[in-house]
Amino acid sequence: MEIWRLPISASQRGKLISAGYTSLSSLSSISSSDLARELKVSETEAMDILKVALHSRGAQTSNASCSIVEGAQSAWDMLHDEESLMHITTSSADLDSILGGGIHCKEVTEIGGVPGIGKTQLGIQIAVNVQIPHDFGGLGGKAIYIDTEGSFMVERAFQIAEACIEDMSEYNRFLRKDFQECKINMKPEDILENIFYFRICSYTEQIALINYLDKFISEHKDVKLVVVDSVTFHFRQDFDDMALRTRVLTGMALKLMNLAKKFSLAVVLLNQATIKHTEGSFQLALALGDSWSHTCTNRIVLYWNGNERYAYIDKSPSLRSASAAYSVTVRGIRNSSSSCKRIKMM
């Protein structure tokens, strides 16, 4: 049950949503004094809101699971959370369909591929798409773009933002079924303003920034996406001690997962390809080693197949292994234009 169905006043609902509480589970483990402080309401009011929330969830079930293990949530309750999971579209319907709607919030997704396949393009597209307003089925959130290699080009982001707004106007016009100029009040500059850009020059800065993100996102609660482009670059050199590198990377991955869960946002990590020597032959694999490949929740590999770009779901707890074609156009990531599009299920 979402907040908007609760029998509370509209202003209370508004305060809850703007403070970042969009689901009932987020209210289950907070005390009334904390809630009062966050919402800037009186304690009695906060207690009332909590009572209503608890009542709506079915006090018995929530009490039962909480009493067995502190902080546990039953699988049934989690099912509701999973179903109401938000996605960020990639602007390619084929890609969205194999992803189950788009890039999942509350999860860490790793996307990797050979140079020139479109990783940064996908990163910029998602950073624009997370800002699509609720009316158009988007999250209406802001994005954090962490650039470790200098591959972010503002002109390209502007192009993609422009195309996204045009698509929204087109959709608007189609919905309304009249041919009037349906103006959307968004300009590409507005979209660019909602992308927080950080430039990282060393792995120390990368670690520091990821530590700092907790505080930053608490101050900017409408951030719904963190893109790290690329997570690999600074870790491929200057590390003589591989064990240290593994520990640092794992620590970083855990922090990112915590961020994703805590603030219900999507984390997208872009990775590079490297050559690996396995069983006597050379193969391409994603960089950072085997232990890193365990840390991310979802893993998507981008590759060339003939003349087309394909994305393959390499690892996901909830999605089937499948591949889909996509293309990089002047408007951003779109469906592949070939007539026989293939979504191969494995």
Place this chain on the structure above:
Amino acid sequence: MANKLISEIPLPKSIANVFAARNISTAKEALSLTEFELMELLDVGLTEVRSALSQISEIVAPPYQTALSLMEQRFQKEHLGGHFPTGLKGLDAALCGGIPFGVLTELVGPAGIGKTQLCLKLSLLASLPTNYGGLDGRVIYIDVESKFSSRRLLEIGLRSFPEIFQMKAMAQEMAGRILVLRPTSLSEFTQSLEQIKVSLLQNQVKMLVIDSMAALVSGEHEQGIRRQQTLSWHISFIKSLAEFSRIPVVVTNQVRSHNHDDASRYSFQVQSRDVTMEIPMRYDSHLIAALGIHWAHAVTTRLVLEAKSGQRFIKVAKSPISPPLAFPFHITSSGISLLSDYGMELMGPEINAIHCQGHNEIINFGMEGLQ
């Protein structure tokens, strides 16, 4: 920022003392350890470690900028929004103005195709005043294979900009802005790079050309891991140099022939269950760019120069802003010029292929054409 001293960060005295006592003096050292390692090392509780780490992180983390302010800043302060026009109109249009500042642009192609010619032309252009389309500054040209020819440079200048180069004083001024370095070994190159980084801004250096990167590395080490590691440091250094000085950096690369253990023939190692994953990546050409996949990731823009059926092409193989276009070009006495400003769009990985067909005829033909 990474080497910030712990003593300069406002931490509570007790924890600052413990850090000092355990010889952790820089932020880098503190952040490289996990929370538990720090707890053990400093013998303090988790909450204290966490709060110390969050304070250190907040200081070391770089400030943010919205993408909008980034764009405004670039368009206000930099020449053409951070692009250096090459004078090849079709290419400049595709690249949204020209070679981007602050990142690496690679020119790769077989021997004799025109990479050095293009480098000479770009160096010349960069030294010109802004009303002629230049950057009005110095150029550092690192010439590893001793291919730099000042005579050729001045010839290009004379043919392309006669009004400047006919006057001897002006020609001297322009040519005087191009500083040529000839390192004979990788270590010399490394030293020069470090010197360059220091003196870049104060000496009005507006462009760096390295011709060629591959030659530096190939002379030194064996293939494989050791070369990867040496190269890693240089890649990182040159990138950071480009980044902080916001100048265009052009690097040339060689090609080598295909052999059995080559990246282009590899397939991705994916967690295939019962089905073997067939992801073939085949390139028809016999040549691939040298320096490996790590280098290929590090360059932002890759321009491939190749010869196909007796015609030379310059292709935008990797670019965050341009579609995969190929432009036919030829080399004349005034440098490189495009035969058509409308590029052919190439599909698929074909854009990355490097052809060398009919090249020998071009070399012999070209020599006459240059007279």
